[in-house]
Amino acid sequence: MIRQVRKYLQKMATDGSASVDHSLILAKDDCLLWQGSAELLPLGQTLIERLNIISLVVAEPPLPICDVLLGRTSADAAEIIPQDTETRTFLHDIPVVRKDEFSVDNAQSIVDLLGQRKGILVEGVGIVATGSVTVEQAYINYSSVYHALFVKLMLQLLADDQPPSAQEMNLLQPLWAQLGTDIPLHCDDLLAGPLLEKADILKAIDQVGKRTVALKLVDSFFGNISCFVDDSLYISQTGASLDELPGCIDFVPNDNSSTAGITASSELIAHRAIFAKGNLRTILHGHPKFSVVLSLFCRETDCKITDCWKNCDKVRYLNDVPVVAGEVGAGGLARKVPPVIDCGIAVVYGHGVFATGDEDFRQPLSAMIDLENRCRNEFLQAVQARCTNETK
Amino acid sequence: MMGWTGQLLNVDLTTGRIWKEPIGEDLLQNYLGGRGLGVRLMRDYYRLDPFAPEIPLLFSVGPLCGTAAPTAARLGVVSRSPLTGTIYDCSAGGRFAWRLKAAGIDVLRIVGRSNSPVFLQIDSSGAKLHPADKLWGQRVGETVAALSEHGSVAAIGPAGENKVLYANIMMGEGNSVGRGGLGAVMGGKMLKAIVVDGDGKVDIADADRFAHARQDVIRLFKASPVIYGDLGIAQYGTPALVDLMGQRRMAPTENFRKTHFADAGNYSGPAIRKEFTPKNHGCYGCPIQCKKSAQDGTPLPEYETVNHFGALNNIKDLRSIVNSNNLCNQLGMDTISAAATLSAWGEVRGEFPRAENIGDLLLQTALRQGDGDLLAEGAQRLSQQLGKPELSMSVKGLELPAYDPRGAYGMALAYCTSNRGGCHLRAYPISHEILRKPVATDRFDFAGKARMIKIAEDCNATIDSLVACKFSFFGASLEEYAELLSATTGLEYTPQKLKEIGERIYLTERFYNLENGFAAEDDLLPKRFFTESGSSGDGIEVAPIDRERFVEEMQKYYRIRGLNEQGGFVDSTFLERQP
Numbered sequence: 013m014i015r016q017v018r019k020y021l022q023k024m025a026t027d028g029s030a031s032v033d034h035s036l037i038l039a040k041d042d043c044l045l046w047q048g049s050a051e052l053l054p055l056g057q058t059l060i061e062r063l064n065i066i067s068l069v070v071a072e073p074p075l076p077i078c079d080v081l082l083g084r085t086s087a088d089a090a091e092i093i094p095q096d097t098e099t100r101t102f103l104h105d106i107p108v109v110r111k112d113e114f115s116v117d118n119a120q121s122i123v124d125l126l127g128q129r130k131g132i133l134v135e136g137v138g139i140v141a142t143g144s145v146t147v148e149q150a151y152i153n154y155s156s157v158y159h160a161l162f163v164k165l166m167l168q169l170l171a172d173d174q175p176p177s178a179q180e181m182n183l184l185q186p187l188w189a190q191l192g193t194d195i196p197l198h199c200d201d202l203l204a205g206p207l208l209e210k211a212d213i214l215k216a217i218d219q220v221g222k223r224t225v226a227l228k229l230v231d232s233f234f235g236n237i238s239c240f241v242d243d244s245l246y247i248s249q250t251g252a253s254l255d256e257l258p259g260c261i262d263f264v265p266n267d268n269s270s271t272a273g274i275t276a277s278s279e280l281i282a283h284r285a286i287f288a289k290g291n292l293r294t295i296l297h298g299h300p301k302f303s304v305v306l307s308l309f310c311r312e313t314d315c316k317i318t319d320c321w322k323n324c325d326k327v328r329y330l331n332d333v334p335v336v337a338g339e340v341g342a343g344g345l346a347r348k349v350p351p352v353i354d355c356g357i358a359v360v361y362g363h364g365v366f367a368t369g370d371e372d373f374r375q376p377l378s379a380m381i382d383l384e385n386r387c388r389n390e391f392l393q394a395v396q397a398r399c400t401n402e403t404k
Numbered sequence: 405m406m407g408w409t410g411q412l413l414n415v416d417l418t419t420g421r422i423w424k425e426p427i428g429e430d431l432l433q434n435y436l437g438g439r440g441l442g443v444r445l446m447r448d449y450y451r452l453d454p455f456a457p458e459i460p461l462l463f464s465v466g467p468l469c470g471t472a473a474p475t476a477a478r479l480g481v482v483s484r485s486p487l488t489g490t491i492y493d494c495s496a497g498g499r500f501a502w503r504l505k506a507a508g509i510d511v512l513r514i515v516g517r518s519n520s521p522v523f524l525q526i527d528s529s530g531a532k533l534h535p536a537d538k539l540w541g542q543r544v545g546e547t548v549a550a551l552s553e554h555g556s557v558a559a560i561g562p563a564g565e566n567k568v569l570y571a572n573i574m575m576g577e578g579n580s581v582g583r584g585g586l587g588a589v590m591g592g593k594m595l596k597a598i599v600v601d602g603d604g605k606v607d608i609a610d611a612d613r614f615a616h617a618r619q620d621v622i623r624l625f626k627a628s629p630v631i632y633g634d635l636g637i638a639q640y641g642t643p644a645l646v647d648l649m650g651q652r653r654m655a656p657t658e659n660f661r662k663t664h665f666a667d668a669g670n671y672s673g674p675a676i677r678k679e680f681t682p683k684n685h686g687c688y689g690c691p692i693q694c695k696k697s698a699q700d701g702t703p704l705p706e707y708e709t710v711n712h713f714g715a716l717n718n719i720k721d722l723r724s725i726v727n728s729n730n731l732c733n734q735l736g737m738d739t740i741s742a743a744a745t746l747s748a749w750g751e752v753r754g755e756f757p758r759a760e761n762i763g764d765l766l767l768q769t770a771l772r773q774g775d776g777d778l779l780a781e782g783a784q785r786l787s788q789q790l791g792k793p794e795l796s797m798s799v800k801g802l803e804l805p806a807y808d809p810r811g812a813y814g815m816a817l818a819y820c821t822s823n824r825g826g827c828h829l830r831a832y833p834i835s836h837e838i839l840r841k842p843v844a845t846d847r848f849d850f851a852g853k854a855r856m857i858k859i860a861e862d863c864n865a866t867i868d869s870l871v872a873c874k875f876s877f878f879g880a881s882l883e884e885y886a887e888l889l890s891a892t893t894g895l896e897y898t899p900q901k902l903k904e905i906g907e908r909i910y911l912t913e914r915f916y917n918l919e920n921g922f923a924a925e926d927d928l929l930p931k932r933f934f935t936e937s938g939s940s941g942d943g944i945e946v947a948p949i950d951r952e953r954f955v956e957e958m959q960k961y962y963r964i965r966g967l968n969e970q971g972g973f974v975d976s977t978f979l980e981r982q983p
Contacts, residue, residue: 013851013852016852039852040855041851041852041854041855041960042854042855042960042963042964063900064859064862064900064903064904064907065859066852066855066856066859101623101624101627102624102627104620104883123900124898124900126900127898127899127900127901128883128886128898128899128900129883130883143843144859144863145836145842145843145845145856145859145860146836146843146845146852146856147852148843149842149843152843249840249844250629250840250841251840251841251842251843251844252840252844260844264635268634268635268674269674270647270672270674271635271640271643271644271645271646271647271648271672271673271674272647272648272650272651273635274629274630274633274635274636274644274645274647274648274839275629275630275648275838275839275840276629276633276635277629278627278628278629278633280629280633280634280635281633281634284634339623339626339627340626340627341626341627341628341629341632341633342626342627342632342633343623343626343627
C-alpha cells in the first residue's frame, strides 16, 4: 500500500493539482501509512482514524483557487454546486467547512461531512477527499473536486455578475502566464496509421493515452480511447488511467458476440454510435479544462431550460466546434454527439471533448489540442477584458 | 415514524395464535430492517437447532420498501441455516416484500410447527392460517397458481417439504430466498406458503429530497457500463459475466479442478439471447430488469447457475442448463448448491453426471429418493460421508459460487470471512477485482484487501438491511442511498452512520456463529486452492494461492475487525452492549 501512497502523491504533483509542499496521503491497512506534508499529518490522522475508510488525501492546489472561490462564495453557503457534468454526476455537491468551524483538536465538522461526501473543501487547508476501496480512489476524488472547483471558478471569472478583481487576477497570475503559452502540438511522433494489427493498435492507444495525460487534457487521468477495425473496437476500460493503459484495453466485437467488454468504458455506447457513421477509425475523449469551461458559457437569453447539462437540445458552437448537452453513459450523450461530429470534433456541455480520426490518433489529438489552445486564448482575453473593464 | 410501520406480526404455528406487537424505534433506527433487523431479532434464538419448532423464521422488509427507491422492493429472510449452521439471511426481490409492507408489517415472525400443512394469508385487515394438505407435494408453480388470486406468494416446493438442506423459499414472481436452506426451515414448520396482499402506502418525510436522490441514483445507473452499458446486465442479465470470467480464466470447472471451460460460449449472454430472444423482467419496481425469460415465460438462468450446471459439471448443452434451472425453481432448490453438490459427487465417483441424467437426479434430491437422499445433504456432508471431505468446494458448508478464488484474492478472503459461509455477495470484491467498480484493484494481490473486505462487508450488511439490491452499487453508492433513507424517514443518515450500522450487524452475526462453535479454522478455503493451479493461459497464470500470505491477510482482517488472533471477540459482552 505504501507504494500506492507514494505513486499518487507523485501523480498529484505531476498533474499540477496539488502543491508539493502542502499535500498528504494517508492509508489504513492494519496500521497507518502516510507520505507527504508532516504539518498536515495531525489533521489527516484525526480524520482517517474516525472514518470507516481506507485512504485520505489532504492537499492544497498550487494556485489559490480554493481561496478565490471561497472569497466569491457566500459565507453561509454550506456547499459548492459543481458546474461540470462528471462531478455533478458522481460527487453531487462539494461541502464547505469554514476556518472557524474546526480545529485539529475539534475536527468533528470535517468528519461529519466526509462521512457524507467523498470530497470536501476546507478553508485554510484545501481539499480533503476519501477512498473506501483504494488509495487511487481518494486521489480520484481529490482530483475530481479540484477539477470541479477550477471549472467553477473559471466560469465565474468569465461570466459571473461579479467580474474578476485586480486582486483575484493577481493571485492567479501564474495561471495567466501558463495560458499565455500554447500547449505544444506534439502529435507527429505518434504511431502512424492505418492501424490494422492488434499490436499496433494497443501501442497507439497506449501512446496517445500517455500523451493526453502528459498534456493535461484530462482531469486526473480520465477519458477514453478507442480504435475501430474489422467491425470491432479496442477501447479503454472503465476507470482506466489513460497513462497506464496496457492490460486495460477491451476488445469489443460490434456484433455483440461476446460480452467480455462489459468492463469497457461507460462511453462505449457513444463510441459505437460515432463509428456507426462510417469511415472513422479512432476516437479520443478527454476533459480539457478550458474547452469544458467555455462549453458552459452560454449566451442564450430567455431560455427556460434550467438543467442545461442534460436537457438542452440546442447545438451551440465554440468557434466552429459544436457543443451539445447529454449525460454520461446511457444518459443521452451517445445520442447527441454522433449527429454533430462530422467535423471531427465535438464538445459535450460541461463534460469534455470527443475527437475522431480516420487513420490514427494524430488527428484527434491534434484537434483536441487545437481546440483547447483556442479556448485558452479566448478565455484569457475575455477574462482580462472583463477585469480591465471593471478597473475602468 | 416514517419509513417503518413499527409492527411485527407473530405467527405461532404450534398454537395457531397470530398477534401483532410493536418494534422499538431504537431497534428500527439502529438495525434498519431486512437482514439487520432480522439478525437482531434472532438474539434470543440463534442457538436453536434450525429444525427446532421454536426457531423463528423472519421475513423482514426495510424502510425503503414501498417507496420508489430503485431496487428496494426487497426483503430479508432470516433464521439459522440447516446447511451451514450459521446465522443466515437471504435478500430477495419481488412483489411479496412490497405487499407485506403494505399490510402494515415490518417483520413477519413465524415460530412453532403445525401438525399438518398450512398456508398463511395476510392482508391489511389481518392474517389467517388455512389448511394446505392439497398443496403439500405440489411444485412451486402449481402452488403459486393456486394461491395467487389472494396476493403475492412465497412458497416452498417438494425440496422444502423434504428438508433438502439447500431448499429455497420461492417468490411467486420467480425470485428466490436461496442458498442456505431456509426453505427447509419453512418446510420443517409445515408451512407451505405465505400469501400477502396489503394495500397501504408508505409515506415519505421529504418528497422533494427523495425525488432528487432518486434522480441521482438513476443517473449513476446510466453511467455504469455494468448496469446499462451495451454489454451490461440490463441487456444480457448476469450471464453477461460468462465471457468475462472465461477471459479472466476464473470460471470454476469440473468441481474447481480447472478454471476455464472451452464450451462456455454455448451458454454465454449472447448465446442465450440468440437461442431464446429473451424478454426482460425483474424485481418489482426495479429499473434495471436484469432477469430474463424465454418467450414462453420460462425463467432463464443467472450467471452462477449457467456456470455450475455447465462448466462445473462439464456440461455444454444450454437447453439442459435451462431445464436444470427451471426444475430447481419448481422443486424449490438452490441452483448453486444443487449443481455444486452434483459436481462434488461427480468428482468423488470419478464421473460427472451427464446432462441427460441431471433432471432425474434433481428430482430424486428434492424427494430424497435414491442417491438424492445424500445429494440433499449438500456437498460438505456428502463428501464427508463418501470419505472424500477434501472434495467439497465449500466454506462453512456453503458451496462456493462461480468465481474461482485463485483468480481474485479478495474473493478468496471474502469467501472465508462471510458469516453465512462461502458466499460472493457479502463483500462482493468481484465488483472491484473484475468489474472495476467503484475502482479497479489488482485481483492477484492481497495488499489492502483485508480492509477493503471489512468495509465492503459493513456496506453490504447495510444494503441488505435497507433492503436494496447489490447490483445498484455497480453505479450508485451509500451516499445516494443515505439520502433516500433520510428523505424517507426524516432522520439524518450518512454513509458513515450506515457503515457503523453495517459493522454492528456483521459483528453480531459473527458473535452468534462463534457462540455456536465456529472458529478461525472455519475461515479457510478448501485445500485445493492452496495446492493446485487453475487453468493458466492467454498470458494469465492462475497459480495456487500462497497460503502463508492468505493467513497473514486474514490476521490483518481480524486486527482490523478488532478481533483476536483466533478471530474471536476480545470482549465477551459485545452483544450486551449493542442496542
